[in-house]
Amino acid sequence: MAKSNLFSKIKGFVRSDAFIFLLPAIILIIVFYLIPIAVSVYMSFTPLRNWNIQRYIHEFVGFENYWRFFYMVTHDPTVQPIFITTVVFIVVTLIVNVLGGLGLAIATFFMGEKEASGTQLLWLLPRMTPIAVYSMIWYYFFHGSAIGTLNSILMALGIIHHPIDWGQSIIPWGPWMIIIFVNGLVGVSYGMIVFTSAISNIPKELVIAARVDGASNWSITKNILIPLLKWHIVYVTTWQMLSLLTTYDHIFLLVEWGLVNRYWGTTWALYIYNMAFTAAEKDLGLAAAAGVILVIVGAVLGLLALKIMGFDKMVKEPRGDI
Amino acid sequence: MVVVRLVNVTKIFKTGVVGVKDINLTVNHKEFMALLGPSGSGKSTTLYLIAGIYKPSSGKIFFDDRDVTNLPPKDRNIGLVFQNWALYPHMRVYDNIAFPLRIKKLPENEIRKKVLETAKMLRIDKFLNRYPWQLSGGQQQRVAIARALVKEPDVLLLDEPLSNLDAQLRISVRAELKRLQKRLGITTIYVTHDQAEALAMADRIAVINNGRIIQIGTPEQVYSKPATIFVGGFLGNPPMNFVEAEITEEKQGLYMLLSGQKLTVPKHYEPLVRKAGLRKVVVGFRPEDTAVIPECRETGECIKGRVYAVEPMGREYIVVVDLGGDLVKAIVPRSLVLIEDQEVCVCPSLEKLVLFDPKTEKSLETLYAEKT
Ligand SMILES: Nc1ncnc2c1ncn2[C@@H]1O[C@H](COP(=O)(O)OP(=O)(O)OP(=O)(O)O)[C@@H](O)[C@H]1O
Ligand SMILES: [Mg+2]
Numbered sequence: 001m002a003k004s005n006l007f008s009k010i011k012g013f014v015r016s017d018a019f020i021f022l023l024p025a026i027i028l029i030i031v032f033y034l035i036p037i038a039v040s041v042y043m044s045f046t047p048l049r050n051w052n053i054q055r056y057i058h059e060f061v062g063f064e065n066y067w068r069f070f071y072m073v074t075h076d077p078t079v080q081p082i083f084i085t086t087v088v089f090i091v092v093t094l095i096v097n098v099l100g101g102l103g104l105a106i107a108t109f110f111m112g113e114k115e116a117s118g119t120q121l122l123w124l125l126p127r128m129t130p131i132a133v134y135s136m137i138w139y140y141f142f143h144g145s146a147i148g149t150l151n152s153i154l155m156a157l158g159i160i161h162h163p164i165d166w167g168q169s170i171i172p173w174g175p176w177m178i179i180i181f182v183n184g185l186v187g188v189s190y191g192m193i194v195f196t197s198a199i200s201n202i203p204k205e206l207v208i209a210a211r212v213d214g215a216s217n218w219s220i221t222k223n224i225l226i227p228l229l230k231w232h233i234v235y236v237t238t239w240q241m242l243s244l245l246t247t248y249d250h251i252f253l254l255v256e257w258g259l260v261n262r263y264w265g266t267t268w269a270l271y272i273y274n275m276a277f278t279a280a281e282k283d284l285g286l287a288a289a290a291g292v293i294l295v296i297v298g299a300v301l302g303l304l305a306l307k308i309m310g311f312d313k314m315v316k317e318p319r320g321d322i
Numbered sequence: 323m324v325v326v327r328l329v330n331v332t333k334i335f336k337t338g339v340v341g342v343k344d345i346n347l348t349v350n351h352k353e354f355m356a357l358l359g360p361s362g363s364g365k366s367t368t369l370y371l372i373a374g375i376y377k378p379s380s381g382k383i384f385f386d387d388r389d390v391t392n393l394p395p396k397d398r399n400i401g402l403v404f405q406n407w408a409l410y411p412h413m414r415v416y417d418n419i420a421f422p423l424r425i426k427k428l429p430e431n432e433i434r435k436k437v438l439e440t441a442k443m444l445r446i447d448k449f450l451n452r453y454p455w456q457l458s459g460g461q462q463q464r465v466a467i468a469r470a471l472v473k474e475p476d477v478l479l480l481d482e483p484l485s486n487l488d489a490q491l492r493i494s495v496r497a498e499l500k501r502l503q504k505r506l507g508i509t510t511i512y513v514t515h516d517q518a519e520a521l522a523m524a525d526r527i528a529v530i531n532n533g534r535i536i537q538i539g540t541p542e543q544v545y546s547k548p549a550t551i552f553v554g555g556f557l558g559n560p561p562m563n564f565v566e567a568e569i570t571e572e573k574q575g576l577y578m579l580l581s582g583q584k585l586t587v588p589k590h591y592e593p594l595v596r597k598a599g600l601r602k603v604v605v606g607f608r609p610e611d612t613a614v615i616p617e618c619r620e621t622g623e624c625i626k627g628r629v630y631a632v633e634p635m636g637r638e639y640i641v642v643v644d645l646g647g648d649l650v651k652a653i654v655p656r657s658l659v660l661i662e663d664q665e666v667c668v669c670p671s672l673e674k675l676v677l678f679d680p681k682t683e684k685s686l687e688t689l690y691a692e693k694t
Contacts, residue, residue: 205406206408208375208404208408209402209404209408209469212373212374212396212402213396213425213473214395214422215396215425223410223421227413228411
């Protein structure tokens, strides 16, 4: 009964107009998301190494890769820092991204037009700069020698007398600070843009009305802007969390260039990338298993975030039965 | 106890657009002043200037003798109701009304008392727990008025608050609003583009066009003695008729020639016409002050024409008559049977017609008053 019901539902969907509208998206999802995931899942059950596909592709090892992964997480002292780093990195960077974006959007809302667009452009620069160039800037900024910008400033001010190797010597705070700083700066612009456009959609009469009643900037922010941005905050938080979970490009360069400590500066996503592409012994089965778990964690976190922050409450009952 | 006074107020926007120019307006204590004008005429701009949301480019604004020109809105103690009501969508009705008092940091029990009182007065006390989107347009509008009134403002400013309501509701709310204003005795400025609304509600009307105030007066004055052709054409439904006429002098006095037919210049207008030395005038007469009779006599009081169309309006008919190319309207009783293309005689009431100068489009009275 249930089966034939589902089948007829699918058939009905395929015949409906909605299907035609969704077809391009469905194809994209299948090609760029479902197929790679299926391949990863498949790989995670093989002992694939060093891209030697012909040799290993038909061998199955069951959950062995997953067991190995869990064993490493629980026993390998070089792997454990990766998970601590990932959690700290995501939580702190997320807070910086969302609060920073919100703060900037609201601050520019209360500014004059010129100052506002100048400020926004400034904060978009990290996003517009090529990843390598942008990473290079911070490489020199945090460099451990006396020519590192931060070191030379602090030394000129007499705060320190010897250069500090920020990313290698102050473990784990040094590497954490650098990767959070660099990614935080890039991510702020996303929230800023989403929140700015959301604020510009709030009828300006609402703000004027509050002003006439004597509301201060802070009280307008607290009582009107933030409540009306609630859904956007949920959205940006979820989106940024998922993208932080999977980002590794800046961190990869900073680690490769030796600025940031490999053990306390590598996140889960970078770890998978390294295992699959840069390690001497490329353990692809293990990398795939770690990747599949990352996807599951991401999906669970995403759903959880929407649930906790009340996404369903936000979708309000429409007036009319459309 | 507030008299609102605008003195030579001009607002030019950053884009160079002139919002309003040289506004002089005094709204008396407890007065209900309507600001009437077409779209884009500067009504909202004037209201925002009074509220302090816009700063005038030049000129001064006084509340009584206090110069408020540079005072921020919050220090003016005004209540403002927007065209779209601007209710906070995320707050319940109660919190919407309480908002201005919370900003003032009043104690919560006092807020409660005032909100309930105001809500009861506007008959929305049943909806205090709802969100704005759960209310009908009329109810939302009352919430917006409650929010403006709850802080007991000195001046109430309303920007087309009824324009989102349907015609029926508008008429009932407008009577209600007028009673409320009289009862509370708050100086009120009411922006509208609906002439019927202005005529029905206001103690006085200020007609504004292209950023300038054209006429200020009681509804009666503005309606029957329009200062310009624009005012005559903007008020009334159907509006005033306008026909151009040539002035001729005969032994018995001055006449106006309308498509070759004579109409006597009313006695009280003769000195004005002579003084202005006009060869041509525009004759304005209201449809309801115009009689239509089937037979013409040569009296200098009527003009021959041809029935162009008859529009039944329920209570009466509107006849459109072709006066040698000019279409004019008259309101006639239903008992008068007229058919298209029938020859008729149009007789505007000579006491009530208004003469305008074709060049400046001003009424001769206005022209004369300006010259002296
Ligand atoms: N903030 C602004 N910047 C530039 N021009 C403006 C601004 N606000 C209004 N204007 C212009 O000033 C003129 C008067 O506008 P205003 O809003 O006062 O008209 P209104 O009489 O209220 O019209 P409506 O009945 O359509 O609301 C218009 O030409 C409008 O385009
Ligand atoms: Mg307006």
